[in-house]
Amino acid sequence: MPEPMLELKGVSVQFGTFLALRQVSVSVAEGEIVVLLGANGAGKSTLFRAVSGLERPSEGTIHFDGQDISRLAAHRIVREGVAHAPEGKHLFTEASVRKNLLLGAYVRRKDPAGVQESMEEVFDLFPMLRAKAGDAAGTLSGGQQQMLSIGRALMARPRLLLLDEPSLGLAPLVVEEVFESILEINRRGTAVFLAEQNAHAALKVAKRGYVIESGSVAIEGDRDTLVDNPEVRRAYIGV
Amino acid sequence: MTLFLQQFVNGIALGSVYSLVALGLTLVYGVLKVPNFAHGALYMAGAYVSYVMLTSFGASYIVAMAVSVVVLAVLGGSMEWLVFRRLEGKTPVHSMIAALGLLFFMEGTADVIWGPTFRQVPTPFDGVVTLLGVNITEQRILVIVAAVVTMVGLYLLLKRTLVGMSIEAMAQDREGALLVGIDTRRVALLTFAISGALAAVAGSLIAPLLLVFPNMGELIILKAFVIVILGGMGSVPGAILGGYLLALAETMAGTYVSFAFSELIAFGLLVLVLVIRPTGLFQKGV
Ligand SMILES: Nc1ncnc2c1ncn2[C@@H]1O[C@H](COP(=O)(O)OP(=O)(O)OP(=O)(O)O)[C@@H](O)[C@H]1O
Numbered sequence A: 001m002p003e004p005m006l007e008l009k010g011v012s013v014q015f016g017t018f019l020a021l022r023q024v025s026v027s028v029a030e031g032e033i034v035v036l037l038g039a040n041g042a043g044k045s046t047l048f049r050a051v052s053g054l055e056r057p058s059e060g061t062i063h064f065d066g067q068d069i070s071r072l073a074a075h076r077i078v079r080e081g082v083a084h085a086p087e088g089k090h091l092f093t094e095a096s097v098r099k100n101l102l103l104g105a106y107v108r109r110k111d112p113a114g115v116q117e118s119m120e121e122v123f124d125l126f127p128m129l130r131a132k133a134g135d136a137a138g139t140l141s142g143g144q145q146q147m148l149s150i151g152r153a154l155m156a157r158p159r160l161l162l163l164d165e166p167s168l169g170l171a172p173l174v175v176e177e178v179f180e181s182i183l184e185i186n187r188r189g190t191a192v193f194l195a196e197q198n199a200h201a202a203l204k205v206a207k208r209g210y211v212i213e214s215g216s217v218a219i220e221g222d223r224d225t226l227v228d229n230p231e232v233r234r235a236y237i238g239v
Numbered sequence B: 001m002t003l004f005l006q007q008f009v010n011g012i013a014l015g016s017v018y019s020l021v022a023l024g025l026t027l028v029y030g031v032l033k034v035p036n037f038a039h040g041a042l043y044m045a046g047a048y049v050s051y052v053m054l055t056s057f058g059a060s061y062i063v064a065m066a067v068s069v070v071v072l073a074v075l076g077g078s079m080e081w082l083v084f085r086r087l088e089g090k091t092p093v094h095s096m097i098a099a100l101g102l103l104f105f106m107e108g109t110a111d112v113i114w115g116p117t118f119r120q121v122p123t124p125f126d127g128v129v130t131l132l133g134v135n136i137t138e139q140r141i142l143v144i145v146a147a148v149v150t151m152v153g154l155y156l157l158l159k160r161t162l163v164g165m166s167i168e169a170m171a172q173d174r175e176g177a178l179l180v181g182i183d184t185r186r187v188a189l190l191t192f193a194i195s196g197a198l199a200a201v202a203g204s205l206i207a208p209l210l211l212v213f214p215n216m217g218e219l220i221i222l223k224a225f226v227i228v229i230l231g232g233m234g235s236v237p238g239a240i241l242g243g244y245l246l247a248l249a250e251t252m253a254g255t256y257v258s259f260a261f262s263e264l265i266a267f268g269l270l271v272l273v274l275v276i277r278p279t280g281l282f283q284k285g286v
């Protein structure tokens, strides 16, 4: 087994006296799609925020490419190759779609030709964004904003993409479209770490995953193990 | 008609200064959500630096203003670095009290250095130009032109440069900015420096028209808050338009009603807008 690209070891995150993550250990290898399942408030977003530097772990280590990034500032972590399409999207709503994408490539500002190329790639992935390139991000529909959020993250040309509940609030057809694009992104070589409550959709694209409950990893395994697990079926697939 | 035109020009000159002060205030508010009362002290300090350059160093007016801009950019940046950065994550009340503290601290410092005396600032632009029967002092023309040049420069900086884009990004979504790799601390420092520079331009421009004294920033900073609330907190076009509108309203009221009444307008408007439309009259947008 090769060294994982992202590896969290015993990571805890604390808000005041509340432990939102308790000694979580998870990993993602180069080129993988891994899903993180969990109910509301389980700690999925907190885990991603710890990886991208928005929260500081109170204990544990987070290695990316063998380097401990758990003390790096958020803006430095993007440079290392981790991009995060966060919960709530955090788009620049008054700026145009194009400007959002340009800002997504902020860490690559010394390479305008490469940035243009990535912009074309994102437009090919989400043709709707090309049509709306001049519109303010805030005027897009929920699904379009989700695609812009993913597109903006891709503009950093990351090796690992963190996607926090991309299906949230989207119509089933749009969810399908978004998951199609996740597969395509992965085919182009980017590893994807996906937080979801929609296990049905997520387990179609991910080969393995983790279930977190109240801040701890409760179940982990490959797709079949998770699909067959009675608890996963009951809680997240709804059969 | 001549009186109206005369007062219109005076109003535009005053509005230029109001807008410049409000711009610095709104930029900092947009990016850091800090209501920076100490901005009034930066404006005062900008006027004093020009005064010292002109009277003690015999500098030309333009050089004096340039030095003031540089000194105030450094002072503004230091304010962020020494004070507001350390208040990150605390309640907005902390920042507000710190800003008020800084305002009084800097006023006190000016009082210690220069005393409470009102200072007259010399200007080489003391001629008068007559146009359509309206007498305009050269200094007023300079104020109007320099303010427009500064605003165009600021616009280009915000819209055309990466630094400007990162300021806009942080104003719109701080977390989004962090996630695309923007060093938000650097942007905060830069924004404070720019705001200091804007205060220096405003203070240096107005100094020869008014008198320079330690508390000169108090009334104008309160008016700048009125403008920023009127124009939408954090809005750049709102600050510019609001600055000119308030100054024109004041000047006209001072001419046709009474001076006392003109000083009432800003704060009357403030209460009115807060009650009727607390989000401001214009759309927010840098
Ligand atoms: N900044 C914060 N301060 C205090 N508590 C927090 C903070 N952020 C998250 N929490 C708490 O931590 C727990 C985990 O939250 P988190 O957002 O990570 O859950 P989640 O799995 O992403 O849930 P959801 O599916 O609703 O997005 C929740 O109980 C939440 O209330």
Ligand SMILES: [Mg+2]
Pocket (backbone or CB within 6 Å): A044, A045, A046, A087, A164, A165
């Ligand atoms: Mg979440």
